[in-house]
Amino acid sequence: MSTTPFEKLITRNWGKPGSHTLDGYKKNGGYKALEKALEMGPAAIIDAVKKSNLRGRGGAGFPTGMKWSFVPRDSPKPKYLAVNGDESEPGTFKDRYILENDPHMMLEGIAIASYALDVHTCYVYLRGEFKKQAEILQKALDEAYQAGIFGKKLLGRDYPLDCYVVRGAGAYICGEETALLESLEGKKGWPRLKPPFPAVVGLFGCPTVVNNVETLASVPHVIERGAEWYAKLGPERSGGTRVVCLSGSVNRPGVYEIPLHVTVRELIESPQYGQGMPPGRKVKAVIPGGSSAPVLSGDEIDVALEFEALKNVQNMAGSGGVIVMDDQTCMVRALWRVARFYAEESCGQCTPCREGTAWQTRIIRAIEEGRGQPGDVEKLLNVVQAIAPYPPIGLGNTICALGDAAALPTHSFVTKFRAEFEAHIQEKRCPFGAGHHGWGHFGSGGFA
């Protein structure tokens, strides 16, 4: 662990005047890394990203440099970069703020990545609801074109680079990288069977790299400060810093850039971050990586918000969405909210996911509404084991990981808070009170 004061990277310009404009970005040193990258050349860039231990910030934490090295350089086909700004994982709202506060940082990352990967056309796919964010990004892109950064000549080099902003239209599944590619091709978002992976057969059948917004915004820092420096910021196998999103029952929800040793508890309690729990409330449970991650009980939260640390406890760093539930939260109702989401958003392609997500939602709802039957808890566990056996994470019986994402919360809620599920069934009602129209009420905010 380093003793030097923490230096923000991704969020360093937020709050400065004009941070979303080209002028503002350049004043703070922007686009210097691109210049440096063009001097380094593609092979050296990819090598630096590999050595930096930068891992994807979209959910899976895949090493970025390794992903880039899978693109066949000798392919005669055009190559594409698709930027994942779908940001629909419940509890996640960091990419939104990156786009609003500093779109040029991501654009610089896009330019560097494109140059390294021999990409001449890039699509930034934003979730459909990001209307304002798409407008801010388009303005930034227009500025970058006018300044000769994008367009016919990348920073004056003999290298054309076009970048287009595309909005989705409301479908969580389109954040899954192959569904995203289908959507970019103008289709419904049905994930593709892998392999082949997008790096080999991606958009329009051509080699394609899909990277998250934050991943690309990290790239300029790797180039500017060097791979070794970047790698040393984090523990082994995970470089840099991380932007996490804190929400739910906590005094100061928000987006925080953290060093990778910060634990879930520190994030909630630290004066720099969450500033603790609302008066009179205690932590009951925390989802550490977006709603697809297993839930942690209140006594399991001394774990760092970092890929390996969470993996070691059969959990995942995911998308950085940290959702806090207090001691007055009904875990059955909380799980019902999560389960409903996956049932709504299952694309319907694979039977275990399509049927399983609907079925588990019906059972959870029945339990919550006092209609649960003895044996329902086992039934729930059976249903989710049929979608995706756990542990470990990643054994899903489906084409994409949405099945796993739907199964993991249920498995963990039910096994860690089983007594609460059983109490609902025994008492034939929700012990927290029917209807729960009161939940979420505490002094520090929320709709009362």
Added chain:
Amino acid sequence: MANEALFTPAEQMKFDQELSEILSHYPADRKSAAMLPALRLLQSIKGWLPPEGMTLVAERLETSVARVYEVATFYVMFHTKKPGKYTIDVCTNLSCSLRGAESLLAYLEKKLGLRAGEMNEMFYLRETECLASCGTAPCLQVNEEHYENLTRESVDELLGKLT
């Protein structure tokens, strides 16, 4: 081909101009890739996706009408039925529910005299999924405009403007 039943001349011009700009973003032999932006354009002009409009999109993108329907019905932001003037999407996912989204929805249902999923001439009230606004919960969208950190007062004020 102009479609007089569908568009006024001004609408037709907007559609044609913006569609040709959109198409320039894709390889010439991949016109159908422009499906989502083309449908969004149509919906921005008509407020929904009328059948004649979807037929026109199929023609322009050189694909089948069935493909257009398949896409239009897959994504929740596309309206294949004419909605009320204002579609109100309330997030009731976990982080928002932890901050009172269920009360917010109940309040709106009462005020509008609609249950979630119902519509009238003016309003289409829906429950929606996480809108990436969990840190500023609860939140909702009205026809793609976003509102967050909602309270009774701000909801009343907002509803007052929806006339």
